[in-house]
Amino acid sequence: MKVYQTSDIRNITLLGGAGTGKTTLVEAMLFESGAIKRRGTVDGKNTVSDYFPVEQEYGYSVFPTIITTEWANKKINIIDCPGADDFIGGAISSLTVTDQAAILVNAQYGVEVGTQNQFRYADKMKKPVIFAINQLDKEMADFDKTFEQLRESFGGKVALVQYPVNAGTNFDAVVDVLKMKMYRWKPEGGQPEELDIPEAEKAKAAELHAALVEAAAENDESLMEKFFDQGSLPEEDIFVGIHKGLIDCGIYPVLCLCGGKSMGVRRFMDFLCAVAPSPAEMHAPVTTTGKEVKPDPAGPTSLFFFKTSIEPHIGEVLYYKVMSGKIKGGDDMVNISRNGSKERISQIFSVAGQTRTQVDEMVAGDIGATVKLKDVRTGNTMNGKDIDWIFPEVDYPAPKYRRAIKAQNESEDEKLGEILNRMHAEDPTWVIERSKELRQTILSGQGEFHLRTLKWRVENLDKVMIDFSEPRIPYRETITKAARADYRHKKQSGGAGQFGEVHLIVEPYMEDVPAKEIYKFNGQEYKISVRDTQEINLEWGGKLIFINSIVGGSIDARFMPAILKGIMDRMEQGPLTGSYARDVRVIVYDGKMHPVDSNEISFRLAGRNAFAQAFKEAGPKLLEPIYDLDVLVPSDRMGDVMSDLQGRRGMVLGMNSERGFEHLKAKVPLKEVASYSTALSSLSGGRASFSMQFNAYELCPTDVQEKLIKEYEATQKDEE
Ligand SMILES: Nc1nc2c(ncn2[C@@H]2O[C@H](COP(=O)(O)OP(=O)(O)O)[C@@H](O)[C@H]2O)c(=O)[nH]1
Ligand SMILES: [Mg+2]
Structure with a gap:
């Protein structure tokens, strides 16, 4: 495979709700460009993009799939993303490394929640968006309504480039108001006939052409002047206007497609190659220290790893974007995100689903894959010598569906742990937490669907049966008023005895409210003279303030740590329900020792029990x-x-x-x-x-x- 220069690369994230036809479109793109000889279908479970067993089982994409093809001497790297909201993580990783998004909208259903969500992410990441209204051959396809919804949802920058002449089961032609031509396909799709716009469509086409020209001109002042002067613009200028508009998210062009019949697919690729920006034209990515890194082939080599997948027969495949410089098989790199560990990139590949083609070199802006790395994870940056750039990790949405997970067969717990770690590497939005507090392993994800696909894979591929259950809730305990208690731990059995006695006061801890000088319980006063204060930031949130107010040496200072340990025992296993306790101030003000029998364990137990008693009296909540x-x-x-x-x-x-x-x-x-x-x-x-x-x-x-x-x-x- 040849080496493509930065200006000849187009990186596109393919988005759209579930079932809008992304995977089918990619198949048609590969077919039209000659990369494959037969078009697979999603229903036939033989597409290039949905190649994982779990995807074939469910009939929808679970992982983003990178597909490379050549069109018009350009290299198109298109990432087919899962449509369901549950798998949004893949779309976000893909958007991070691509320069634009193409969002498919199903002509039958119009704008869906998925469309809205995905657009919101693309917009937040300042990526140009091209809309394509797909499945125009469906009986209920309604182009006008769908276009109206796009305008309502995403505003006046939505600009029509093509409209169908006959949407519905007879669909075979579109009017292109940029080219001012009609295109008509034979039933098998592919290369259309280019025709003059028929009389009946002329007025409509002219009106829409004028609107498109104006929308294109708005992105450039000199074009705008020319447009006012001449009342129109030549095709090259419209291209320039749309191109500029895309870069600054000033225009969202709308194209027509019927991926299922391979209609409009060639024009879609033409449009991407001619109008969509190359990596070099986009705003430069920024490192964690704020340095802008342009995708310059002559610059230092830097790779950003955005996806890991575990593939049958191969193991770990890592996908990267060349952020700067060039990469060749055999290059030595430094993983700056993981303590500068050294890695040799043995081979580099261009990918189309699970088909990898070895290439000699890739330049800045390109996307590829490599294997056999020692210790590289999604989100890592690898550089050539003496470069310290780190690109920010992908910012994934917080999980929103939680389940406790365990192996049905307890002896497989450890194996399950390893599998889960591997799953997380593939999809960082599966979050695994081994909670000591809840005594459960909690698996969180983006939805029930998301977790179900994980279960399917673990059970069918790794052959470990698992159970999901309701996760316990991490409650906390605290107190609402002051209380006092004392406790004597005493044991006299045979040889050495045990003795420790602790008197303490507990009260709610509130920031900026100091301990009082005198406390009153049951009419009796307790005077406090603070000798030492320890402020402990609890691992599980909140604080414990531990005050030593012992006077007259009733307890030796050397026993104070044991008392604190005893209190911590009970903070960790709260007196009410065994949940962690927080935000408590404890004042140890008195106690007793025994010259022979006092030791650490005695004071630990006395502290623990005195604390539990006082806690229960202190309006615990x-x-x-x-x-x-x-x-x-x-x-x-x-x-x-x-x-x-x-x-x-x-x-x-x-x-x-x-x-x-x-x-x-x-x-x-x-x-x-x-x-x-x-x-x-x-x-x-x-x-x-x-x-x-x-x-x-x-x-x-x-x-x-x-x-x-x-x-x-x-x-x-x-x-x-
Ligand atoms: N009639 C028709 N069906 C299509 C078209 N594109 C996709 N489909 C069907 O719609 C379903 C979903 O397509 P798929 O490519 O999996 O959508 P994805 O979820 O966006 O990847 C499949 O049954 C496809 O065969 C199209 O242009 N026309
Ligand atoms: Mg799909």
């Missing part, structure tokens, strides 16, 4: 994690979603309308939204989406607290 929920829901489903949220103890904080959608913000306890994605999906027919983020710990309602305490006490009895 359970706290639960509260999440911020951001829901995007079609307006007609708003009522259902609101009442459902109320049933989940949700508090709606605000809402606003956005072109047919309502954007709703709410605060909801984690316990109530562990499987929200499934509920929301069924409430909205899959048309809504949401994100969630931890906000804070808040007091549990009394009934919930009582129930949890009872449950905990029952388990404690079982264990006795």
Whole structure:
């Protein structure tokens, strides 16, 4: 395969809701460009793009697939992304390394939530967007309505380039208002006939042409002047205007497609090659230290790894973008993201699904794959000698669906752990947390669908059967008032005895509120003289303040660490329900020692029990994690979603309308939204989406607290 120069490369992320026809389109592109001799179909499970067993099983893409093909002497690297919201992580990685997005819209269904979501990401990452209205051969295809929706959703920058003459089952022709030609296909698609625009379409075509010329001219002042002077622009100038507009996200051109019949596919590729920007024309990526790195083939070599996949018979395949310089097989590189470890790039490949073609060299801007690296992960940067650039890791959305996971056969737990680590490397939006606190392994992802595909792979390919269950909730315990307790630990059995006695006060810790000088309990006063304060930032959030206020040497200073240890034991296993405790101040003000029998263990136990007693007297409360929920829901489903949220103890904080959608913000306890994605999906027919983020710990309602305490006490009895 030849070496392509930066200006001859086009990197495109292919987006669109599930079933809009992305995988089918890619197949048609490969066929038209001569890369494959037969077009596979998604239903026939033989496409280039959906080559993983899990994708063939479910009939939709799970991983982004990189496909390279040559068209018009340009190299098109197109990344076919999964459409479902659950797999958005792949789309985000792909957008990071491509220069633009092409978003397919199904002519039958128009703009969907998926379209909105994906556009939002492309827009946030400042990537040019080209829309293509696909499946124009479907009986219910409605081009005009779909185009209207695009305009409503994404504004006046949406510019029509082509429209179908006869959308529906007879579809075979489009009018191209840039070229001012009609294209008509034979039933097998492919190369169209180029025809004059028929009389009946002339007026409409002229009007749309004028609109396109104006939209193109708006992106460049000199074009605008020329346009005002002459009332129109020649084709080359329209190209220039659209090209500039794409780079600055000033225009979103709309093309027509029927990928299934290979109609419009050649023109789509022509358009990408002629109008879409090359990597060199886009805004330069920036390193973590703010350095702009242009994709300069003459610059130092730097690679950014954006995807890892574990492929049958090969093992780990790593996909990279050449950010700068050139890369050749046999080059030595330094993995700057992992302590500068050295790696030799043995071979480099250009890829089309699972087909890899070895190439000699790749230049800045290109996308390729390599194998047999020692220790490189998604998100790493590798440089040639003496370069310290690091490109920022991809910013993935927070997980929103959690399940506890375990192997059905306990002896396979360790193997499962390794499999999960590998899965995370392939898809970083599968997040694995081994929670000591919950005594569970928690697998989080983007939705039920997302987790189900993982289960399918683990069970069918790795042959480890797994169970999902409801994850425990990380409650916290705290106190609401001051209380006092003392505890004597004493044991006299045979030889050396044990003795330790601790008197302490506990109270809620609040920032900037110091300990008092005098506390009063049951009419008795306790004077405090602080000798030493330790402030402990707890691993699980919040603080423990430990104050030594011993006077007259009633407890030796050397026993204080043991007392603190005892208290920490109980902080880790809260007195109410065994959850972590937080935000407590403990003042040890008195106690007793025994000249022979006192030792560390005695004081540890005395501290632990005194603390537990005082804690229970101090108005203890359970706290639960509260999440911020951001829901995007079609307006007609708003009522259902609101009442459902109320049933989940949700508090709606605000809402606003956005072109047919309502954007709703709410605060909801984690316990109530562990499987929200499934509920929301069924409430909205899959048309809504949401994100969630931890906000804070808040007091549990009394009934919930009582129930949890009872449950905990029952388990404690079982264990006795
Ligand atoms: N009639 C028709 N069907 C299509 C077209 N493109 C895709 N399909 C079908 O739509 C379904 C989803 O296509 P697929 O390529 O998997 O969509 P993806 O989820 O966007 O990758 C499959 O059954 C395809 O055969 C098209 O242009 N016309
Ligand atoms: Mg697909």
